[in-house]
Amino acid sequence: MTGTAPGLRMPDADARVLARRNDIIADLKAIVPGEGVIAHEREMRPYESDALTAYKQLPLVVVLPSTTAQVAAVLKYCHDNEIRVVPRGAGTSLSGGALPLEDAVLLGLGKFNKILEIDTPNRCAVVQPGVTNLGISKAVDHLGFYYAPDPSSQIACTIGGNVAENSGGVHCLKYGLTTNNVLGAELVLITGEIVRLGGKHLDAGGLDLLSVVIGSEGLLGVVTEVTVRLLKKPDTARAVLVGFPTSEDAGECVARIIAAGIIPAGIEMMDKDAIAAAEAFVNVGYPLDVEALLIVELDGPEAECAHLLEEVTRIAQACNSVTLRVSTSEAERLGFWAGRKAAFPAVGRLSPDYLCMDGTIPRRQLPFVLARMRELGAKYGLRCANVFHAGDGNLHPLILYDANAPGELHAAESFGADILRLCVEVGGVLTGEHGVGVEKRDLMDTMFNEVDLAQQQRMKCAFDDKSLLNPGKVFPTLHRCAEFGRMHVSGGALPFPDLPRF
Amino acid sequence: MTGTAPGLRMPDADARVLARRNDIIADLKAIVPGEGVIAHEREMRPYESDALTAYKQLPLVVVLPSTTAQVAAVLKYCHDNEIRVVPRGAGTSLSGGALPLEDAVLLGLGKFNKILEIDTPNRCAVVQPGVTNLGISKAVDHLGFYYAPDPSSQIACTIGGNVAENSGGVHCLKYGLTTNNVLGAELVLITGEIVRLGGKHLDAGGLDLLSVVIGSEGLLGVVTEVTVRLLKKPDTARAVLVGFPTSEDAGECVARIIAAGIIPAGIEMMDKDAIAAAEAFVNVGYPLDVEALLIVELDGPEAECAHLLEEVTRIAQACNSVTLRVSTSEAERLGFWAGRKAAFPAVGRLSPDYLCMDGTIPRRQLPFVLARMRELGAKYGLRCANVFHAGDGNLHPLILYDANAPGELHAAESFGADILRLCVEVGGVLTGEHGVGVEKRDLMDTMFNEVDLAQQQRMKCAFDDKSLLNPGKVFPTLHRCAEFGRMHVSGGALPFPDLPRF
Secondary structure, X not given: OOOOOOOOOOOOOOHHXXXXXXXXXXXXXXXXXXXXXXXXXXXXXXXXXOOOOOOOOOXXXXXXXXXXXXXXXXXXXXXXXXXXXXXXXXOOOOOOOXXXXXXXXXXXXXXXXXXXXXXXXXXXXXXXXXXXXXXXXXXXXXXOEXXXXXXXXXXXXXXXXXXXXXXXXXXXXXXXXXXXXXXXXXXXXXXXXXXXXXXXXXXXXXXXXXXXXXXXXXXXXXXXXXXXXXXXXXXXXXEEEEEEOOHHHHHHHHHHHHHOOOOOOEEEEEEHHHHHHHHHHHOOOOOOOOOEEEEEEEEEOHHHHHHHHHXXXXXXXXXXXXXXXXXXXXXHHHHHHHHHHOHHHHHHOOOOEEEEOOEXXXXXHHHHHHHHHHHHHHHHOOOEEEEEEHHHOEEEEEEEEOOOOOXXXXXXXXXXXXXXXXXXXXXXXXXXXXXXXOOOHHHXXXXXXXXXXXXXXXXXXXXXXXXXXXXXXXXXXXXXXXXXXXXXXXXXXXXXXXXOOO | OOOOOOOOOOOOOOHHHHHOHHHXXXXXXXXXXXXXXXXXXXXXXXXXXXXXXXXXXXXXXXXXXXXXXXXXXXXXXXXXXXXXXXXXOOOOOOOOXXXXXXXXXXXXXXXXXXXXXXXXXXXXXXXXXXXXXXXXXXXXXXXXXXXXXXXXXXXXXXXXXXXXXXXXXXXXXXXXXXXXXXXXXXXXXXXXXXXXXXXOOOOOOOOXXXXXXXXXXXXXXXXXXXXXXXXXXXXXXXXXXXEEOOHHHHHXXXXXXXXXXXXXXXXXXXXXXXXXXXXXXXXXXXXXXXXXXXXXXXXXXXXXXXXXXXXXXXXXXXXXXXXXXXOOOHHHHHHHHHHHHOHHHHHHOOOOEEEEOOEEOOHHHHHHHHHHHHHHHHHHOOOEEEEEEHHHOEEEEEEEEOXXXXXXXXXXXXXXXXXXXXXXXXXXXXXXXXXXXXXOHHHHHHXXXXXXXXXXXXXXXXXXXXXOEOOOOOOOOEOOOHHHOOOOOOOOOOOHHHOOOO
């Protein structure tokens, strides 16, 4: 039990590794010289948690390599010596994906911060994993391009972390998640071998290793280079703020917009608590007398935007909208989004602490789920503000609590788990874009049966035979695969005609 | 050497299985009663090849199960008895993905032909794998929806085969390949275990098994149910036929359309040979005096289409277009496509036989690659008509030959291999949408090194420990994984706190 939060089961630390800590640090310093190894407690503090701050744990040691060769050497060393490894990007994970382990090397990719190639004829860029999400769009802005997925944390989160978590954002309804916008990657295996996945093309032949690495939460290897798809910036983008007297009306409006065949660049919904918090934080003129607010963004050629704006206005009015405001300038459009993107910290000011949940439901279940969440809030005596990607049914309930009030963290966690179980019950899923991490690990069996989880773990074992990469995350129960041996297919190649059985 | 084509190395047949053929047939008849087992040579003839007709081989036996339970029982029987299995959809594979083996059960999914659920509020349908691609769109047409990927063989090919090959089509530039349009699947493992992959949502938590199964060419398991994404039919779709004096001009026009930020529903290019063949076949009024023809389709709201049509016209004229014709009715639009979709059989009338190649290049390399292909054609003394998805750089050179002329098949194969090597050399890939199969198997090492291929095979072993599923396809060299044992993670579950090492 090395996790510091009550109730979080983590794998027992390996006493043999703890006893050899000084030797391990010396060995790692030989691999990553200079400032690349951090071993003093005070200097390791910034790495003790990610954005799921309820859980904290100092790592064995922090290593910050700056080349793929160093990453490969560190991983090979850890593999040879059976030392666990937790990869880390910017540490903005909301599911505890980068939570350290007492006996594990924390491998930070922060020094991988270069943009290697911008290739606009092929609509892509090759970047290192430590480049921030927004940094990519900024680097190609002058050429008229951008990178589409836009997590709220995009100013800080890195593309490597986005790949690990299959991150989304407010524009994923139209443009897809990370997996739809990454074309290739360089992956270092735990053995130190380097594999190239995908490339600048949609299809590459052979088994699609890239797709399984995207969203694998650091369990399969360490990504040291990413090829992202670039999109041309739309000619026009306009946002509409629409207020409704009930969240049912807002939900109905979302359903009718989609049913009309319109795929907006984004449709976000906020409830009364979230609206009030965001408006107090950024003062952008959100209406305060409505129960639900939609932000609908339309982009594309001017003619298309104008046409779709008319359609959306007509649909909103038919759904009892009480306020409707269309952005008339780029500054105003960005203002509409500023409130939404600041909603998490804004809600955070309402309460000493909050848990940001992440689940997805079929769109048509929205009114039922909102009503049921209100009942659950009453049961646990906790407030819950709601901000969500309404277009794709991805909910982000923000549960407000005070970690210093006895029992409140536990109540908030139970409330959150009930919300996620509710999502699965109505035909949805445990996650939308934040990953499983430690936060939802113990709920995986509400979605997957033993056969499903066993097959996922066999795939994990095909990459990580000793289960050294990010243990304690994603899988509620881990099983040994080391005793079956690594499938060393690189040795003993048997060309075809001589092959007796395979 | 069981393949009947000269030069095609296939794994040696298992004499033990051949000797037990009658017992195996009897056992399979007990699992799949009635008409479900075909063992007479004459009745097995239709299954001896797929659309890569250069290779033919009778299977050990054909089994046509009609329930998932039967598929599971057949696979478990084959696993227990170490009998190879080749899954088959409609047999339209152009890369030999469904080529039988003398010692393997051919598992046909033709009886899985039902649409199980149409769920328009969630924009998806649940179908059995033997439903044809076009059958899905027809079933939801009256509701205003369709399924986007549209291979030329869509009237015959099945969604199960589309999943196996990650099939594309003329509309994939805008709407993506199969992997972008399939949300979930039911997969039967070679052990007979049944795994559910994905669902009705973008993200599902855990490792993304679905993505690796899509495009895995029958090497990982048998898909018995597919959840596809449905799209609303666009308000308007209009196609433009544009003729050019040179293919360089046509290539430049494609580049400028994409550079302008326009993503048409499709951009297809045909060269002079293909134009003439298609026009003679369907008589739709293609211009015969041009060197290259583009078909550009624009879809969306009426206002958007009108605006984009103006843009495309302006760009085409700036690129020296000599003819330009916009469809004025739905019948005319479908006529424009009829020639393109019939191009393969149409070109087939020019010559006794043809090989349809499939490679992808960076768009900007198009003029260079076209010129180099002309040189290669002269070298081999063979004609080559070109039809391609120009928007995404996916080439389909059609090499014309006569199988009865000594040496021509071999020359055509060498010409095709040179074209695919050329694609890789200019930064492209071996495939676009037809898969690797046996056709491109021996070229895989031009794209992937040993480490890449070894990691792909470890993933294959995580699904198929005895390498019984579709052997001889995709991998140029296969390696044993059976000797390392199956990773039986379903036994001996070790819950967390008690877990000493994992």
